[in-house]
Amino acid sequence: MRLTPLYCLALFALVLTPLSLSAQEAKDPIAESGFVKEFGTMWTFDAPPLAYWKAAYDFAPERAWLDHVRLSAVRIPGCSASVVSDQGLVMTNHHCARSCITAVSTDDVNYQATGFVAAREEDEPRCPGMTADQLQSIEDVTAKVRQAVTARATEERVAQRDAAIQTIQDECAASTGLICQVVTFYQGGMYSLYRYKRFQDLRLVMAPEEEISFFGGDPDNFTYPRYDLDVTFLRIYENGRPLLAEHFLRWNAKGATEGEVVFVVGNPGSTGRMLTLAQMEYLRDVQYPHQLAQIAALIRAYRALSEQSPAAARQYENNIFSLENAQKAIRGYHSGLTDVDLMARKKRFEDDFRARIRADRQLQSNYGRAWDAIARAQAELTSFATEARYQAFGGSTLFIMAGNLVLLPEQAAMPNDRRLPQFQEDGPDRFRSQLLRNRELDLGVETAMLTVQLSLMQEHLPAGDPVLRAALQGQSPEEAAKRLIGGTKLHTLEAREALVEGGAAAVQASDDPLIVLARVIAPLMTRHGMRQARLNTTISANAELMGQAIFAAYGKALPPDATFTLRISDGVVKGFPMNGTIAPYRTSFYGLFGRNAEFDDQPPFHLPDRWKMAVGRLDLATPVDFVSTADIIGGNSGSPLVNRKGEVVGVAFDGNIEMLPNRFIFTDEVSRTVSVHTAAITEALKKVYGAERIAEELERAAIR
């Protein structure tokens, strides 16, 4: 799977029931260290699990080791990365540098297709918009945030909390010049201030072809055995010169070996291990089924558009890729939630958690009602979920614009706290300027996307629904979409300007067919949106209580849910049982050329010519990808794998399909992190890409 879209891991799950804490387990030094496997291993750097590491691996890193790996790691947009030379060389995944590789491509050369190697430093082009954040420090600010929250009413408390967080961030930024972010852990059980040094000049050094970095394409995505060279090298520049990096991971060209302990240092995006059963059931029965229906409809629509021409196919390739990626991920999460055993384990944990709270009068008084409050809110959300989803704007950009044009005057006229959440967050001005931006819209695509939306409405809303009647007017979704997009003028800036500037009166008077439809939808959508906002506030306030309750019940030794902030996860390099046999701990170039041959060199198993010509030069037994039991999720893409010595032995780029249910509960019987092996990178740099300059830089820095 691609790790970029948030799919993560972290807190929670099947804590042992008191009964099962038998004498035998109590003697287990790992259990004694406070480690509870089902919560996963996404540790924060201010709470490294030293007792557990000592018990599990006989590994007791010094403070300096932890500082070294933390300061060698950097966060880039949506992904993770690491500094791997004293010259600021940065390693991440190819799929994390996609936007840069595309941006520096020219009309003549598409580096996604051809790969890119900068022969000299001066050939390293700048990646527009790319930044790298290095985590300088972590400070627990829970007390400061709590002190600021004095009100009784939930909404007011939330506002006080948000204001306190903003103040802490602003003061920090002003005093340090760093990027400052207050991170919410344990759903509000704890707040920490993260300070980052931001590097703003990153340049492209080396990228392989997409065919080798994403070898196997969508079928192999999220699976293992795998043969992807999903790696790209960037370089941090400061003041126009390569960064003289104080902290970097030394290159271990031998890479990871079977049974070795490894540490993934990166930024897992989001997990749901602290969710209550009621929240998980909502995802299982309401949210994921709706999302999967929508994704499937969109994929069908983009496929149909793609069939019209090769140019269209290229244009929609990225959309289809992202949607298929999301589809495979959500299906995997959903499969976890429909797994009877997994849900039973979750229930056992929740029963135990609630019993611990009930057993103490004060805890019960503080937290005891939180589960039921969440369950009631989820039940109410379920009761109008279909209406909230389909009595709404979506699919086509013009349709969404029409909705915003109708909503804008009334939302702008309200006090902020009465507005819809999206208008509270961004403010009416942002919507206004978006509507007044000049945009080129392809009306064919708009028609196709509106057809998708109207078809979904037709499928899910009852026949007599007022929105459905107003939209279709007795036509099929496709006919109705053609009529609406054919009749609207909203693709012209003039039409939108007239409505924005004319305000409520102009919107009321308009006979633009999309505006007429939006006037039917807007009041319903507003009502659903405000009701959802109220229920979500209830859920979030009670989730925060639960975050505090978990400390009371289990102490603070458990890693919190993922937050796209820096974590260190431990694991062991290890194969796993798969489909009746065993998957090896690592793959090989033999296997790569095998899968290429076995699919008769057809895409997505086609190989670039450069690879085919290199086959005789390569040591085909070299490891390509490898697996470990480390705990990752989307956002971890590009994370370095570090050995006991603090050297880099790989770069994470995916999990196997068995890992997807880890979003809700961590298991490591068969779930694995998939990483590119440093031996494969070294071999490819030298023998496929003629990139000795980079290989030598890695080797030279490693022995400094």
Next chain:
Amino acid sequence: MRLTPLYCLALFALVLTPLSLSAQEAKDPIAESGFVKEFGTMWTFDAPPLAYWKAAYDFAPERAWLDHVRLSAVRIPGCSASVVSDQGLVMTNHHCARSCITAVSTDDVNYQATGFVAAREEDEPRCPGMTADQLQSIEDVTAKVRQAVTARATEERVAQRDAAIQTIQDECAASTGLICQVVTFYQGGMYSLYRYKRFQDLRLVMAPEEEISFFGGDPDNFTYPRYDLDVTFLRIYENGRPLLAEHFLRWNAKGATEGEVVFVVGNPGSTGRMLTLAQMEYLRDVQYPHQLAQIAALIRAYRALSEQSPAAARQYENNIFSLENAQKAIRGYHSGLTDVDLMARKKRFEDDFRARIRADRQLQSNYGRAWDAIARAQAELTSFATEARYQAFGGSTLFIMAGNLVLLPEQAAMPNDRRLPQFQEDGPDRFRSQLLRNRELDLGVETAMLTVQLSLMQEHLPAGDPVLRAALQGQSPEEAAKRLIGGTKLHTLEAREALVEGGAAAVQASDDPLIVLARVIAPLMTRHGMRQARLNTTISANAELMGQAIFAAYGKALPPDATFTLRISDGVVKGFPMNGTIAPYRTSFYGLFGRNAEFDDQPPFHLPDRWKMAVGRLDLATPVDFVSTADIIGGNSGSPLVNRKGEVVGVAFDGNIEMLPNRFIFTDEVSRTVSVHTAAITEALKKVYGAERIAEELERAAIR
């Protein structure tokens, strides 16, 4: 999986309900041809599904084509094979020729380990006991058998039927000199006389090393992707000279290609697609769980014995291999029976079948009670299954001998039809001579095996059980086994002779501890055995009714359950969805060397030196194994895969793990036959084994 142990397929399953035979399906030419997918495709040669083949593949073979492939196929002990040259060259699986390869090995050279290539004809050693049967003709003898059955009582009818079958066989053998066998199809719905020409002089021509023929060992067994060269060449001799074969399959060195239709011609052993739901539930809830418990205990015991020395490890390797093979197979079958969807499909079929019978008064009168009669008998078998299994002799050879010594006098004194089934079948004399044969028994192994048996008894029988009390006498199973094996004299021929010749009185007077225990068990075991025999007769009589009922309900176009007789199954060469991605239709030598490298050259992924040295000479992209949707089961091992032209393109050796539930219902969404590709065999003969003589013989015969 290894196909030798019976694991098959054939009749039955999800016939469409009348409702689902919609207009659309009625227009499907394949459905119109009478093909019902769930019954599988193990066709008999006297009822080839010509309409279905025409509709599915536009393939309409002449009679000559069918005769050609039938007469080119031969059945060898437990397996299938084919003649592939005009000089009587026979191809089968390496694992089917195991006994021959071992038998012709010398003290100095173990050809299982080293492989074997006969450089010249005179170097081809004879395989002791190996025969090859060529199917000459098939004759429907149902009417003849039925005419002979005139009695009313079930036991008498069975005896009449068996006598009629014996007469037909004897008369055929006397008049033709052929091997004659009456085969029971559709559980007794139909009887056919199969006549075979038997070849008795088979010699070993070429066998690869076991490491390459069984590459991946137990983990990869029953799975795909696979990289096994599971092939061996034998030669039929007649009158001391190679057979000048009139019928043989021409060698197609290009082998199978993706999407191509292929036919498997071989002898599937046994399937249970005609079983009723009640019979399947018995397997699921009673028989398989018991078998799995026993297999697991035996594997543990042999592992423990193996750990004592390398010599012991070699000795028990075969036992462990067979047990693990059976374990993987039974787990697969069991998984089919615990699959909710599959059982629901089965129930739909049974409901439809019963409704069709009920709808006709005469059919209902003839067959309508059969299902309930079987269900009642299965329920009664279930009620005492544990006692029948563990109030019995088993595990240790000495324990079984003790049981037979006690049973022999009383069984010998009875009329044959009152005896236990095993004594009816073999006769008391056979037991007597077995007991009086001189045997060397390892008392350590006997103790271990008796420990297994006593442990299983202890686990399954209630604490106060008389057998358990008599066996353990308050000791642990291991102590009791030591006491019993330590105290018995039955390992000496003299002790057994004294008891056989002394008869009932000697047995009664004996104070040998195993005889004392056997005297407690024998009456219980006899009672259970007679009760089981009565219930099994009821089941088999009603199953025969059901075999007739299926013709009445669905006509005769459906292939019968497997019977280890020659069938032809059609399929398409095709990959399948696997573990989140797709498995290719074929593997490659690249993949072979990949899996070897990826497990760091460790067994069972170790490769013979000859292969490692050949890597530079081989075309690594050559197909090794490939998959097709053909319908096979144990017994099909060694079956040729034949293309439209009647050429051989592969040799079947396994199914993927997804195929195991096919024993009870055929599906081809993900289940696949795994075969060795002829291109791999050609490449290996020439470039690994220096066996140009054989490669050239294949090529020369192909162009004759």
